Amino acid sequence: MWMFGRRKQPDAVAGVRGRPLAAAELEGDPPRWLAVYEDKLATGDGQAVFEYAWHEFEGAAWDGATRILRLSFVDSSRTPLVLVWSEGARDAIALIVRERLEGSIVYQEHVILPSGTRARGLVRRDGDGLFTQVIIAGQSLASDRPEIARLEASLRDVTGIDLDDALG
Numbered sequence: 001m002w003m004f005g006r007r008k009q010p011d012a013v014a015g016v017r018g019r020p021l022a023a024a025e026l027e028g029d030p031p032r033w034l035a036v037y038e039d040k041l042a043t044g045d046g047q048a049v050f051e052y053a054w055h056e057f058e059g060a061a062w063d064g065a066t067r068i069l070r071l072s073f074v075d076s077s078r079t080p081l082v083l084v085w086s087e088g089a090r091d092a093i094a095l096i097v098r099e100r101l102e103g104s105i106v107y108q109e110h111v112i113l114p115s116g117t118r119a120r121g122l123v124r125r126d127g128d129g130l131f132t133q134v135i136i137a138g139q140s141l142a143s144d145r146p147e148i149a150r151l152e153a154s155l156r157d158v159t160g161i162d163l164d165d166a167l168g
Contacts, residue, residue: 010035012044016051021100024093025086034083036096039127041071043083052081054104055124058135062094069094071101074135106130107158111151113144121151123159130159 010023012033020035020042032045042051052071060071067085085091107123117138124133132155134148156162 010044012046013042013049015049016040016042016044022093022096024089026089027084027086031086034093036093036100038100041097041100043081053126054100055126055131055133057081057101060094060097060101062091062098064091064094067091069097071097074133107155109151109154111147113140113147115139115141115144117141117144119144119148119151121155123155130161132156132159132161 010025010033012031013020013023013035016035016037018037018039020037023033023035026032026034026043028045030045030047032043035042035044040051040053042049044050056073056075058072058074060069062069067089069083069085071081071083073080104125105122106125109121111119111121113119113136117136117140119137119140120135122133122135123130132152134151134155136144136148140148
């Protein structure tokens with residue numbers, strides 16, 4: 001593993017634009033690599049490379065005992081990304097992943113909807129600027145729509161995002 005050095009990026013993720021902040025070898029056959037960039041995370045094995053923008057993730061959990069980093073997506077229909085560090089790889093890169101993920105969240109509000117379901121409104125940063133995102137933990141009902149609309153309006157108000165601009 002390396003961090004913040006002047007080494008070239010691993011061949012397994014050589015096609016990714018940008019310069020990695022850190023990289024670590026992952027378990028697998030063939031060996032895979034994780035590379036952390038300012039605006040994204042990438043994994044690759046030399047044959048295929050996958051890039052994920054930080055705002056695609058809702059959260060991450062690191063288990064140092066098993067050397068597993070589990071990243072959950074905002075889109076709950078997507079299978080979480082589970083990365084297993086190779087033997088001997090340092091786990092400090094997990095802290096960088098956490099910092100980058102948290103850095104994509106500019107502001108957040110939490111509400112309990114009339115149905116009792118929890119919702120989290122986020123203002124996120126991506127390569128194009130700021131945008132709002134509402135994550136609902138569970139199933140929302142039609143009766144929740146006005147509260148969700150209030151949450152979205154509050155997020156736009158905090159950021160100054162005009163509804164007409166947000167809709168294109």
